[in-house]
Amino acid sequence: EVQLVESGGGLVQPGGSLRLSCAASGFTFSVHYMSWVRQAPGKGFEWVAGIEGGDGATTYASAVKGRFTISRDGAKNMLYLQLNNLKTEDTAMYWCARGYCRGAYCLESRGTQVTVSS
Numbered sequence: 443e444v445q446l447v448e449s450g451g452g453l454v455q456p457g458g459s460l461r462l463s464c465a466a467s468g469f470t471f472s473v474h475y476m477s478w479v480r481q482a483p484g485k486g487f488e489w490v491a492g493i494e495g496g497d498g499a500t501t502y503a504s505a506v507k508g509r510f511t512i513s514r515d516g517a518k519n520m521l522y523l524q525l526n527n528l529k530t531e532d533t534a535m536y537w538c539a540r541g542y543c544r545g546a547y548c549l550e551s552r553g554t555q556v557t558v559s560s
Contacts, residue, residue, distance in 0.1 A: 444468040444550055446538050451554030458528050462554055464521040464538030471495075472516040477543045478523045480534035480556075489544045490536070491523060506532075528558045 450462040462478070478490040491502045491512040500512050511524040521538050537543075537553040 444540070446540075446551035448536065448538055448551055448554040451536060451556045453557045453559065454528055455560050456528060456530055456558055458558070460525045460528065460556060462523040462525065462536055462538075462556070464523075464551075466519045466521060466538070469540065471514075471519040474540050475542060476512075476514060476521050477539045477541065478510075478512060478521075478536060479539050479543050479545075479549065480532075480536045482531070482534040485534075487545045488534075489542070492542060493521070525556065528556075530558050532556060533558045 445467045447465045448462060450460060454460055473495040475492060475494055477492045479487055480490050481487050489503060490506055491510055493500045493512045493514055509527045513522045535553040535555050537549050537551055539548050541548060
């Protein structure tokens with residue numbers, strides 16, 4: 443059974459940082475492309491970042507490039523998203539997902555809430 447469990451969300455002030463974690467199990471994590479996806483209140487889903495399973499190459503949405511960093515630990519079956527210089531518009535529910543996920547159809551977990559507010 444595939445399981446993805448996010449953690450690390452919370453309330454942070456603008457300019458602050460958070461580190462999201464995703465514990466993966468039930469599939470061969472090391473070979474899968476993995477994504478982080480988010481949905482802000484009242485808005486659609488937004489793909490945020492992705493990381494290859496093989497060489498670990500990363501790609502980012504333009505809105506987060508230079509501020510967010512995706513990484514993975516194959517030995518621990520963990521996916522991470524480091525969020526720096528957070529902005530109020532980063533407030534959203536964040537999910538980790540297998541593959542290049544851009545919507546609800548590929549979400550298999552509960553997500554973690556990130557709220558950026560002063």
